[in-house]
Amino acid sequence: MNHDKMINISTKRGFLWPSFEIYLGVSGFTDYGPLGAILKNNIMQLWRKQYIAGEGFYEIESPTVTPEEVLKASGHVDNFTDPMTQCEGCKDVYRADHVIEEVTDLEVEGMTNAELDKIVKKHKVNCPNCRDKLSEIWNYNLMFKTNIGAKGNKTGYMRPETAQGIFIQFKRLSRFFKNKLPFGVVQLGKAYRNEISPRQGVIRLREFTQAEAEIFVDPKDKSHPMFNSIADEKLVLNSQATQIEEKDPITITAKEALDKGIVANEVLIYQIYLANKFLNEIGIPKEALRFRQHLPNEMAHYAIDCWDVEVDTDRYGWVEIIGIVDRGEYDLKSHSKYSNKELDLFISYDSPKTVSKTIIKPNMAKFGPSFKQNAPKVKGFLESVTDDNIEAIKLSIKEKGKYISNIDGEKFEILEEYLKFEDIEEEVSGEKITPHVIEPSFGIDRILYSVLLHSFHVSDSENDKDYFKLVNSIAPIQIGVFPLMNKEELNEIAIKITSNLRNSGFRVDYDTSGTIGKRYARSAEIGVPIAITVDYDTLEDNTVTIRNRDTEKQERVKLNDLNEIVEKYFN
RNA sequence: GCGGCUGUAGUAUAGUCUGGUUAGUACUUGGGCCUUCCAAGCCUACAGCCCGGGUUCAAAUCCCGGCAGCCGCACCA
The missing domain is CATH 3.30.720 (Signal recognition particle alu RNA binding heterodimer, srp9/1)
Structure with a gap:
């Protein structure tokens, strides 16, 4: 694990690039270069494989521009806008409402900034730190605001999460699923938060990609049909208790966690298990992961239980990459109230x-x-x-x-x-019920960062090199095809092999430049799992070598068998 | 948003304090030579002073502002 070296190579080789760079850049945004874009898509495709193919969920896609009403109902319009004030002396910045409530004991929620300003003046609310005067209050809204339509009289926001698009389609979705619980709906896409001061590269972006699943369940039945098959799986849990008592996370089976009431219900544990499985499969080792339960005071008021998946990093410590929440009936109830539509389900006994x-x-x-x-x-x-x-x-x-x-x-x-x-x-x-929602929410950018970080192999000797030891299933380029020398007769065969493999659906890099050693090193650096070399023996006996990135071992195979061998290797 | 440090080819750096040749070096990258199997060697080419303003005969170098990065504070429903 070495953030600096990893970022250096990932920038150099086209994984992550700073956005708008020739115009000096803007923080909180990132570009995925040619390899980064493939890697990201590969991760998202594996995610789809697990949740859509594996769990039987369905994907929808809704707009990123969202009319104000939706986010009013979800609570984002009110809760995403913070009244801020700054001390004119020590320059500290505060939440204005917090300072006022602390000093005056007044309940100021819902007041306008002008009203708050008045209270500040009337009660002589000063800087809690240095007692100096506080500036006029301004709003800081973490959503990007925009206008919809030519008249510009309809306010919209860039969505701060993909989940709302699913909740507001509940009526059509429940019909699509034949009004039967449980059912799961996913959405992968961009979300936006105008962070005050994003400074952790791809960890804290203003525009980022989420993969969220909303699993609608019967509030009275949060069991999971597959729970028995995972009951003995071990999980590393940093529960409320272990955090409060400042103990190390406990390793515990899924069944024990349920029996002891550490995790609220089967669906939630099953989702924790799935998240863990997914991360392992894309190359983040178990040791680098832990599950942290939100403490009572940090959990949203409506949440029944909430677990973060955290990944270990050398630069940022433990970083949240996934949140798994039992949101109860909050979202559907709230949208039902604001839209005046019945967002419930008739359950027959x-x-x-x-x-x-x-x-x-x-x-x-x-x-x-x-x-x-x-x-x-x-x-x-x-x-x-x-x-x-x-x-x-x-x-x-x-x-x-x-x-x-x-x-x-x-x-x-x-x-x-x-x-x-x-x-x-x-x-x-039967009866009408409002389903509860279990939501695993993945931060794809952070996961991609974690994959790069934990796949990154730091050289431990002179002969060794730094490279991305990416697992086969997500490596952006799967195969390098190299003629031993840049000679017409070798190139001809190599080009033919390249196009055959490409036609079979593989992502192949054909490269003739520099020495063969240099090409091996370069392709290993970006995580290409295998390299096929066409040499002078190929001209004699129709064989090529397949070289393994990690073992550096070469195996000579018949050209005729090549496709089959490669298929097997990647599937 | 506040304070501190930093910003020279793709990467790593010399030069900045003390203003003054054509901004130097290594690696990388492109082209070529070579029966070359984890960045060998040789020839050759491309490529840089973060942006804007000021001071000066002259600015990579000094000053101001901006932007970006790192660290600390604040923020992170």
Whole structure:
């Protein structure tokens, strides 16, 4: 693990480049060079393989420009805007609302900046650090704002996460999945956050790529059909308890973690397991990973449980690369409220339930004369009261002979003779529920960085070289084809091999420049797993050598068998 | 957003303090020679003073501003 050397080579060889460089660059943005772009796509394709092919989830793609309403409902418009203030003396920057609440004990949430400014003046709120004067308050919004349409009167934002695009399609999605839980929907794409001061290269970007899955589950059933198959898998967990007690993370099986209540439910553990599996497969070793549970105070208020996957880095310490959250019903409820649409699901019971309950039957002969024009209103009220309230009404009438209802501020006296209680048995075939959402959210850029960092082999001797020991499944270039010398008769065969392999779908680099040794070294550096060399023997007996990047061993094979051997090697 | 340090070809650097030849070197990259198997050798070519302004006869060098990188603070629903 060596950040500096790794970044040096990855920049030099076309993995990661600074964006807008000839115009001096802008921090918080990165370009993926020719190899970086392939690598990123390969990682995303493997992700799709695991979650779409493996788990049966479906992918959707929604716009990155998002109208304000959506992000209002999600909470981003309000919670992503921080009122900031700066001390004119020591230049420290603070959250204005935090400073004010601390000093004045006032509840200032939802106030405008002008109102906050007034409070600052009135209560003489000064810098908590050096007591100097505070500047006028300004808003810092972490979302990129834009206007939609020529008139520019519709506000939009670049989405700060891909998840919302899934939540707001819930009605169509649940129909697509035939109204059956659980189902999973994924989205891979760009998201945007206008960070105040991004300074950690590709770790903290203003425009980044997420791969998120939203798994909709029955709140009463968070079991997972495959849980038994992973019950004995060991996980390294840094739970709330181990963090609070400042102990080392514990190694524990999935089953134990569930039984001891360390992880909230099976689906969540299964997702932790899957994340771990994915990272191992793309070349991040187990030892470099750990799972950290959010502490109660850092968890979003609606979250039921939340785990970060963290990767070890030499430059930035433990870095969060994946978040796995049980978001409960928060998102669907919130969008339902703001959009006024029913974002729920009717779940049929295995067999219809017979429910015995008490209903109220109004005696309309008495109702009309007593309540006159208000009769329908009172009737409606009585029909809509919940089971608990029926008991209260029943009790009140039994004890006092009447019940005084309060309907929209108007009081109505309901006497015993106005109604009848009837015990009935009702057949209920199911119920409407708001699904809970389990969300694994992957930061693709950070994962790519981790892959590069942990694949990077730092030379340990004179003969050794620094190179990317990328696993076969994601190496941007899979095969180098090199004529031993830059000679027409060798090149001819090498070109033919190259085009054959390319036609079979392999990413091949054909290279004649420099000495063969130099070409091996160069291709190893960018992680090409194997090199095929055409030499003078090839002209005699139709054989070539296949050289393994890591062992440096060469094997001579027949040209006729080449395709088959290579296929086997990569699949 | 604040403070400190830094910015010379693709990479690593010399030169900057003390202004003054055509900005030097190594590796890399392109072309060529060579029966050359983890960056060999030889010939050859390309390529640089972060950007803008100021001071000066003259600025890579001094001054101011900006941008970017690193470190610390703040921020990171």
